[in-house]
Amino acid sequence: MTSGISRRRMLAIGGAGVAGATAAGVAGAWGRGAIDDRSAAPDTRGAVAFFGQHQAGITTPAQDRLHFVAFDVTTERRADLVDLLREWTRAAARLTAGRDAGPVGAVAGPPEAPPDDTGEALDLPPSGLTLTVGFGPSLFRDASGRDRFGIAERRPAALADLPPFPRDALDPAISGGDLCVQACAHDPQVAVHAIRNLARLGFGAVSLRWSQLGFGRTSSTSRSQATPRNLFGFKDGTANLKAEDGAALRAHLWVQPGDGPDWMTGGTYLVTRKIRMTIETWDRTSLAEQEAVIGRAKGSGAPLGRRGEFDPVDLAATGAEGEPVMPEDAHVRLAHPDTNGGARLLRRGYNFVDGSDGLGRLDAGLFFMAYQRDPRRQFVPIQARLARNDALNEYVRHVSSGLFACPPGVRTRDDFWGRRLLGE
Numbered sequence: 001m002t003s004g005i006s007r008r009r010m011l012a013i014g015g016a017g018v019a020g021a022t023a024a025g026v027a028g029a030w031g032r033g034a035i036d037d038r039s040a041a042p043d044t045r046g047a048v049a050f051f052g053q054h055q056a057g058i059t060t061p062a063q064d065r066l067h068f069v070a071f072d073v074t075t076e077r078r079a080d081l082v083d084l085l086r087e088w089t090r091a092a093a094r095l096t097a098g099r100d101a102g103p104v105g106a107v108a109g110p111p112e113a114p115p116d117d118t119g120e121a122l123d124l125p126p127s128g129l130t131l132t133v134g135f136g137p138s139l140f141r142d143a144s145g146r147d148r149f150g151i152a153e154r155r156p157a158a159l160a161d162l163p164p165f166p167r168d169a170l171d172p173a174i175s176g177g178d179l180c181v182q183a184c185a186h187d188p189q190v191a192v193h194a195i196r197n198l199a200r201l202g203f204g205a206v207s208l209r210w211s212q213l214g215f216g217r218t219s220s221t222s223r224s225q226a227t228p229r230n231l232f233g234f235k236d237g238t239a240n241l242k243a244e245d246g247a248a249l250r251a252h253l254w255v256q257p258g259d260g261p262d263w264m265t266g267g268t269y270l271v272t273r274k275i276r277m278t279i280e281t282w283d284r285t286s287l288a289e290q291e292a293v294i295g296r297a298k299g300s301g302a303p304l305g306r307r308g309e310f311d312p313v314d315l316a317a318t319g320a321e322g323e324p325v326m327p328e329d330a331h332v333r334l335a336h337p338d339t340n341g342g343a344r345l346l347r348r349g350y351n352f353v354d355g356s357d358g359l360g361r362l363d364a365g366l367f368f369m370a371y372q373r374d375p376r377r378q379f380v381p382i383q384a385r386l387a388r389n390d391a392l393n394e395y396v397r398h399v400s401s402g403l404f405a406c407p408p409g410v411r412t413r414d415d416f417w418g419r420r421l422l423g424e
Contacts, residue, residue, distance in 0.1 A: 044186040047126035050096045052409040053266055054254065057130030058346065058371050059243035061222040063184040066214030066350040067191040068272070068367065069199070070177025070402060071206040073139065078149045082422055084205045088133070088181075088198055089416035098126035101197035118200065120193050127187035131194055133417045134270050134404025137161055139178040154421060156260040158269055158374045159405045165387040167398070174210040174274065174400040182270075182369070188215070210400070212274065214350025214367045221348060227301060227309065231277055231351050231364055232395070234294050235301035238309055239336075241346040252344045252373055259373065263420035266408030268371045271379045274352075274400035277365035282395045293391040295332030303332060315339070329391040335382060343378045345370040365396070375403065 048056050073081060091101045100106055102116025109115050140155035141147055181198055185191040199208055218230045219237030223244050230236040241248055250256065255264045291298055301309035305317045305325035313336055317325040326333045337344050348371065353364040372378040407418055
């Protein structure tokens with residue numbers, strides 16, 4: 001594929017090439033000042049409200065930086081798990097408001113005692129920090145089948161283990177986890193500080209399983225944001241669900257009454273996938289081939305055969321010789337709702353570069369995160385189709401995977417993450 005363009009692809013590109021060219025290469029509430037409307041354009045220095053019906057960090061306008069962590073729960077006592085989640089919630093309310101993790105802080109305590117905040121965010125603003133928590137399948141039953149915390153019967157059916165997909169190359173060491181915490185902020189030090197302090201508070205109850213740093217968001221979650229680009233240079237997430245899409249969010253994002261156990265109503269499910277990109281191979285591929293693989297013009301982001309980024313995708317359009325304008329194996333076609341029974345996702349991914357692989361190649365790609373109402377009806381069928389037929393598979397490899405149930409938001413100061421699950 002990389003050495004030339006098939007006749008079928010060239011025909012498919014032909015009808016779109018003029019449109020792409022004439023597009024002229026268009027580039028393509030603790031704390032004061034908290035933003036209560038999470039769909040508003042973000043203040044990159046201010047605070048995002050912590051308390052609410054839903055957890056922040058989902059429809060919140062996507063920030064620029066990510067620190068994502070999965071934990072294994074090491075305690076066997078349910079009371080310890082409750083205490084951990086209560087402490088984490090209290091700390092999160094403070095951290096997202098731009099305060100120290102603990103009530104004493106990094107420098108105000110007695111010199112003989114360790115401070116209750118690590119201090120690297122002193123003098124930094126909240127920077128739009130959000131903290132979002134999820135529960136993995138193994139929290140309900142561990143690998144040996146044990147119900148450590150008496151909650152196995154409360155595991156939602158939608159939290160079914162993801163099936164294996166063709167071409168997966170998953171590393172168990174960077175997959176799964178009992179708990180996850182997603183920290184997003186406009187300042188990477190603020191995000192890292194938050195995770196560091198939650199890990200410190202969890203000492204003796206959890207251990208860090210794996211983590212991922214991300215930069216340069218690869219989707220927009222609000223209409224106030226421009227569409228960003230991924231490391232392949234293409235606009236990513238043009239058709240993403242947005243915070244302003246109220247009816248669509250109810251249909252595709254938020255768990256509704258009757259979907260499963262009551263404790264998840266108002267919550268959502270998160271799928272994570274670390275996707276390694278073979279950057280060097282992609283960079284030796286012609287522009288026309290790249291556009292045929294993705295199904296969009298690289299400059300404008302317009303679907304093949306269209307002129308503007310947000311023009312509707314026409315999957316039925318054909319060229320002069322009857323060939324589809326949108327190739328049958330183009331990523332856009334295979335991921336489109338019309339190809340997947342109307343299924344949609346709220347994507348919230350980030351680019352990553354984790355150095356090199358020791359062979360002179362960048363260890364880089366996309367940390368994919370997608371929120372949805374039911375992965376069995378959304379992510380799973382979409383990914384199954386992509387894994388079988390997507391032309392993009394030549395250039396990507398899925399190396400980690402995670403699935404988490406993210407409960408609804410914390411409404412009051414005496415509430416905590418997972419309270420309805422744990423019956424406290």
